[in-house]
Amino acid sequence: MVSTNAGRSRRGRPDPPESDDHGREPDPDADPESVARRVALNRLSVAPQTRAQLDAAMARKGVPEEVRDSVLDRFADVGLVDDPAYARAWVESRHTGRGLARRALGYELRKRGVEPKVADEAVETVDPEQEEATARALVAARLPSTRRLDPVARTRRLAGMLARKGYPPGLAFRVVREALESDGVDGMDLPEDFLAD
Numbered sequence: 345m346v347s348t349n350a351g352r353s354r355r356g357r358p359d360p361p362e363s364d365d366h367g368r369e370p371d372p373d374a375d376p377e378s379v380a381r382r383v384a385l386n387r388l389s390v391a392p393q394t395r396a397q398l399d400a401a402m403a404r405k406g407v408p409e410e411v412r413d414s415v416l417d418r419f420a421d422v423g424l425v426d427d428p429a430y431a432r433a434w435v436e437s438r439h440t441g442r443g444l445a446r447r448a449l450g451y452e453l454r455k456r457g458v459e460p461k462v463a464d465e466a467v468e469t470v471d472p473e474q475e476e477a478t479a480r481a482l483v484a485a486r487l488p489s490t491r492r493l494d495p496v497a498r499t500r501r502l503a504g505m506l507a508r509k510g511y512p513p514g515l516a517f518r519v520v521r522e523a524l525e526s527d528g529v530d531g532m533d534l535p536e537d538f539l540a541d
Contacts, residue, residue, distance in 0.1 A: 435453070
């Protein structure tokens with residue numbers, strides 16, 4: 345049986361026409377450079393963007409590669425596109441606000457199209473002592489909500505939280521072990537592999 349729902353959404357309504365970032369239908373006769381500038385400015389008016397993010401948005405609008413490169417180079421020349429500044433701000437915001445570790449920060453930056461060298465330089469602004477202090481603060485904030493659990497479950501819950509935020513296992517387990525011991529959990533109640541550094 346052939347479906348007759350082509351061009352319709354799951355609820356049976358007609359699919360909206362392809363449009364630019366502000367709901368207007370794309371003009372098939374528009375100058376590609378104008379389209380590229382409009383796409384970039386619309387996206388930058390909402391939030392900072394990496395060069396790769398803007399390039400992908402322009403490509404989705406059918407802007408040829410040479411036009412995308414030209415417009416992005418011009419935007420970089422005037423400071424509207426600055427991946428190193430974006431990366432530094434991203435690292436500061438995500439480490440301070442969400443408590444992400446350096447590994448997770450680097451991964452997120454590369455996923456957004458930031459060059460690995462630029463991402464690594466931005467991530468290096470978070471020193472190991474600062475990363476450990478953030479891990480301790482995260483565990484201290486979550487520790488009271490685990491008090492009704494047995495020591496093994498508390499360990500898993502707290503170490504898992506740190507792992508999801510990109511903290512290395514050795515650091516995560518050490519910070520959790522110290523927090524649990526200061527909370528009155530006897531080290532003998534913890535799993536053997538957890539006690540080793």
